[in-house]
Amino acid sequence: MSERRKLTKRCVTELTVTGTEYTILDTEVQGFHVRVSRAGAKSYAFRYKLNGRTRRLKLGDAAVLTADEARKLAIEARARFQRGEDPAQERKDARDAMTMNRFWEVYYTRHAEPKTRPRTLVEYERVWMTALKPCLGTLQLPALTTDLLEKQIMERHRRTPYKANRALSLLSAMLSKAVLWGYIERNPCRGIARNPEYARDIRPLSADEHRALLRALDEERREGDFAAAVAFELIMFTGARQGEVLHARWAHFEFHADGRAFWNKLATDTKQKRVARVPLVKSIADRIRVLHAIARPTDSTHYICPSLSDPAVKRYDLKSPWRRVRKAAGLETLRLHDLRHDFISSLAIQGVPLETVGRVAGHNNIRTTQRYAHFADAALEAVTAVRGEMLANARARPGSPQQEGLKFHDH
Known part of the structure; x- marks a missing residue:
C-alpha cells in the first residue's frame, strides 16, 4: 500500500532512491501522487478510475514542476474527470492527432519566438520550410522513428551534409520539447550520427x-x-x-x-x-x-x-x-x-597575443582562436630567426660589432 504525505517541494526533494519504483500519494488531492523510478527520476501524475478502468495522467517531471504547480494541474484534471471527461484519453487522442505541421506552430509560439534571437528565428524558419516540412510535415509525432528520420533527413540530404546537420539539430530540439510537453515518450533523433564537418582552410589575403x-x-x-x-x-x-x-x-x-x-x-x-x-x-x-x-x-x-x-x-x-x-x-x-578570417589571421601574423586576438574577434572560447595559432607560430619563428641570424653573423665575423657586443660572464 502506497504511503500518504502532503506533497511539498521539501518532501519531494527528500525522497530517496531505493532501487525499486514507488509512489507517494498526496493527502490533500485524491489521486494526485509522485512516482519515483528505480533510477531516481521523479514525476507527478493524477490517477482516477473511469468505467472500472484505472487511468493515469502524467502531469510533469519534478525537475520541471514544483509540487504546488503539479497539484493545481491535478485539481484541474480532477474537475474534468468529475464532469465526465477522460483527460488521459483526451491527451492521447490529441497526441495521436498532432502532426509535425501542427507541432511546428506549437513549438514556434511556445518556445522559438519568445526565446530566440530574430536572426536565429529566421534561420529556423528557413530550415523548417526547406528541409523538414516537405518530408515530415504531414506525419504524426508518434509515427516518427529513428530509422525514418535517418532516411528522411540524413540520406535525403546526403549531397548537402551541412544542411542535413542543421535540419537534424532543429528537429532534435523540437522533439526534445515534444518529450517535455508530453506528446511523445522519447526523442527519436537520439542515436542519429551527424555528418562530419570540416573547417575550410584559413589563409590571409595576399x-x-x-x-x-x-x-x-x-x-x-x-x-x-x-x-x-x-x-x-x-x-x-x-x-x-x-x-x-x-x-x-x-x-x-x-x-x-x-x-x-x-x-x-x-x-x-x-x-x-x-x-x-x-x-x-x-x-x-x-x-x-x-x-x-x-x-x-x-x-x-x-x-x-x-x-x-x-x-x-x-x-x-x-x-x-x-x-x-x-x-x-x-x-x-x-x-x-573570409574578410573576417583575413582580419583575425593578420593580427596573429603581427604577433598579437592569441588571447587579445580572441577578444578583438569576439570569440567566446579560446579554442576558436586556436584555429589561427599557426599564424602566430609563424610570427614567433620569424622573430627567433632574426635573432638566430644575428648570432650566426656574429660568430662568422670575428671582431664584428655584434660579436664585441656579446659579453659572457663566469659564474
Missing part, C-alpha cells in the same frame, strides 16, 4: 588580393551600392560578422572631436551576446561620415546599411553587391566571411 579587392570596393562605391561597400570595409577593418554590420544603426557610432571614433555593438547584435566597443581607424570612420552625409538619416535608429526601399528596415543580406565586388576583384571564390 598583398595583390588586397589591392584588387580595395579597387573593386572603390568601384562599388562609385558605381554601385555605397552603403554595401562601406559595410564590406567595416568587416575588413574590424573583423565584424556580417550580421553585426547589418544590425548596426547610426546611434551605435560615436565620433569625437579629437578624431577618435567607436562602434558600440549591442549585446543583442553580437554572437557572444555581450556589448562590444570597437575602435575605428580614421579611414573607415571617414567613410562612415561620408555615408551619413549621403544617406541623411532622419532617425538615429535607422540602419547604416538598410533595405534599399526603407532606411528603417534591416537589409536581409549582402549577396548581390558582394558577388559584384568579388567578380570585379577576380576573387570569385572569396566568401564575405
Whole structure:
C-alpha cells in the first residue's frame, strides 16, 4: 500500500532512491501522487478510475514542476474527470492527432519566438520550410522513428551534409520539447550520427588580393551600392560578422572631436551576446561620415546599411553587391566571411597575443582562436630567426660589432 504525505517541494526533494519504483500519494488531492523510478527520476501524475478502468495522467517531471504547480494541474484534471471527461484519453487522442505541421506552430509560439534571437528565428524558419516540412510535415509525432528520420533527413540530404546537420539539430530540439510537453515518450533523433564537418582552410589575403579587392570596393562605391561597400570595409577593418554590420544603426557610432571614433555593438547584435566597443581607424570612420552625409538619416535608429526601399528596415543580406565586388576583384571564390578570417589571421601574423586576438574577434572560447595559432607560430619563428641570424653573423665575423657586443660572464 502506497504511503500518504502532503506533497511539498521539501518532501519531494527528500525522497530517496531505493532501487525499486514507488509512489507517494498526496493527502490533500485524491489521486494526485509522485512516482519515483528505480533510477531516481521523479514525476507527478493524477490517477482516477473511469468505467472500472484505472487511468493515469502524467502531469510533469519534478525537475520541471514544483509540487504546488503539479497539484493545481491535478485539481484541474480532477474537475474534468468529475464532469465526465477522460483527460488521459483526451491527451492521447490529441497526441495521436498532432502532426509535425501542427507541432511546428506549437513549438514556434511556445518556445522559438519568445526565446530566440530574430536572426536565429529566421534561420529556423528557413530550415523548417526547406528541409523538414516537405518530408515530415504531414506525419504524426508518434509515427516518427529513428530509422525514418535517418532516411528522411540524413540520406535525403546526403549531397548537402551541412544542411542535413542543421535540419537534424532543429528537429532534435523540437522533439526534445515534444518529450517535455508530453506528446511523445522519447526523442527519436537520439542515436542519429551527424555528418562530419570540416573547417575550410584559413589563409590571409595576399598583398595583390588586397589591392584588387580595395579597387573593386572603390568601384562599388562609385558605381554601385555605397552603403554595401562601406559595410564590406567595416568587416575588413574590424573583423565584424556580417550580421553585426547589418544590425548596426547610426546611434551605435560615436565620433569625437579629437578624431577618435567607436562602434558600440549591442549585446543583442553580437554572437557572444555581450556589448562590444570597437575602435575605428580614421579611414573607415571617414567613410562612415561620408555615408551619413549621403544617406541623411532622419532617425538615429535607422540602419547604416538598410533595405534599399526603407532606411528603417534591416537589409536581409549582402549577396548581390558582394558577388559584384568579388567578380570585379577576380576573387570569385572569396566568401564575405573570409574578410573576417583575413582580419583575425593578420593580427596573429603581427604577433598579437592569441588571447587579445580572441577578444578583438569576439570569440567566446579560446579554442576558436586556436584555429589561427599557426599564424602566430609563424610570427614567433620569424622573430627567433632574426635573432638566430644575428648570432650566426656574429660568430662568422670575428671582431664584428655584434660579436664585441656579446659579453659572457663566469659564474
